[in-house]
Amino acid sequence: MSIFLLSMKSLFNRKTTALLTIFSIAISVMLLLGVERIKNNAKSSFANTISGTDLIVGARSGATQLLLYSIFRIGSATNNVTWKSYRDVATQPNIAWTIPFSLGDSHRGFRVLGTNGDYFKHYRYGDNRLLTFLSGIPLNDLFDTVIGSDVAASLGYKVGSSIVVAHGLGQEGFSKHQDKPFRVTGILHKTGTPVDRTVHVSLRAIEAIHIDWKRGARVPGRTISADEVRKKELRPRAITAFLVGLKSRLAAFSMQRFINKYREEPLLAILPGAALQELWSLMGTAETALSSISIFVVVSGLLGMLTMLLSSLNERRREMAILRSVGARPVHIFGLFVFEATVLTTIGTLTGLVLLCILLVIAQPIIDSQFGVFISLSLLTIRELIIISFIIITGTLVGTIPAYQAYRKSLTDGMMVRN
């Protein structure tokens, strides 16, 4: 019987404490790997907020600010981009497509985005996915609107519902464009991006609802009805930002330089990937905190094992003495304890892994629908494998502490336990 088998039998003899130890290691490993996986998926989900777009262009400000208000609908622009500048850039030979964004109004807490039909043709998110319709059709009439899935779900709108857009971004602004109501013509599929919380209308509609407004207030005595406005030529004077798709990605830097040096107006072009990276690094602290906590939980799991092995030392002195008397050397006694620690951490870690898989299978659809974070149920990543091996190696090393104690005891005790 090898020492390994002996330690297995010895562990089995103490199965209650052994199981508890395994369980606490399993829980800690599950937490560590779970946090790790959610973190990575949240990060990639974040990075997937927008894809396929080569440049984001807005009035000159900070890259993060531009990204926040144009893509995440957080905060607002300090300045607009004139229509002329937009057309100037949009007609450059390298450019394949552009999507104009006009932001500034809201509907019951959801941002209203003025855009055009190119939005539904070119806007991509995630793994280069296009927006798709859960029901209805894209914008057609002037007062049509297409809403994101969260808007539809939380306000209970269906295709055909009528909505009124409020001026500005206040939750319930008292200045509403109630004279020009919109009709929901389409509802988009869930994307897990800010698109879900957006009310889309056409750029012309943004002009139309503001035609009888000046400097953020209705012009008294000058009302133009919804029907009258249809006959007018509606040309936007300015937009908030626009997305650019290039014919060749290689042109991204030269195009970025062109826009940033544009003479007519101070503009800023950013590369979405780089800006997203920069924004994510702002959240690095929280990420580090989460990781440190889960590392400490693993440490406490291993400390629990250490406690269990150390406290079993005394009651096992007799066992050690018997083993010594039948010819086991102190090094065998050492091995016995190290094997136990290795077995406990290995089983604990693998159990943790299984628990995590079960948990993810259950939680995945919930996390996906609630937070828009898609947790992949992929096989172990290299990083996870490294973490697992590291835990098992650490567990084995922790086992050398009681092993050394037992070794020393068995040297001094010999075969006679005095008690």
Place this chain on the structure above:
Amino acid sequence: MIKVENAYFKWNKSGPLILHIPEFRIRCGEKIFIKGPSGSGKTTLLNLLGGVSIPETGMVSIMNTNMSTLGSAGRDAFRAEHIGYIFQMFNLIPYLTLIENVTLPCRFSAARRQRVLSKAKTLEEEAKRILSGLGLDVTKLASQSVSQLSIGQQQRVAAARSIIGSPELIIADEPTSSLDRDVRSSFLDLLFREVRDTKTTLIFVSHDSSLESHFNRTVSLNDLNQVRLQG
């Protein structure tokens, strides 16, 4: 078999002298009874005779091997191969089966395993043979945990373990003191019967003089040890 010459022993260098044996010899195959009250240095003597400890000065030689010339690993290996032990009580490992407890020494000593396999097909077979020789019904007892056995049964299992693989020397440290008086004699009879055919040397330590008659020779530890211990 065993030769002790002018051995001095202390637990540590600055500590008191525990044992001083001018001369002590045990012949091969001898069954020797060492008599001594507790605290007279029995454990120390057995540690020396079993090669667990070595004397500070002087010599202990077992089977013509001077223990002081072997390192601690060397003595461990020597002990595993040549010496079987029976203790006063708690001899068995609770998480091993009856048979596993008996065959344990063969796991640590290749020589003892070889000796068993030269006369029996498997270790288990030999373990069963010895256990039945000691009057244990193996088929009946094998199914239960060894900690459920009576003390008398446990001591017989321990005796079987010390015998398996025919070590040249068996050291028994008060193996009968936890047994009832009427069981003691039969335990000894069985033990003797098992070691009769082999030329095993048996060193038996006890304070119970009533067992003396079973042995070739009786030595009093007080005569042997020149140090007078308080205790």
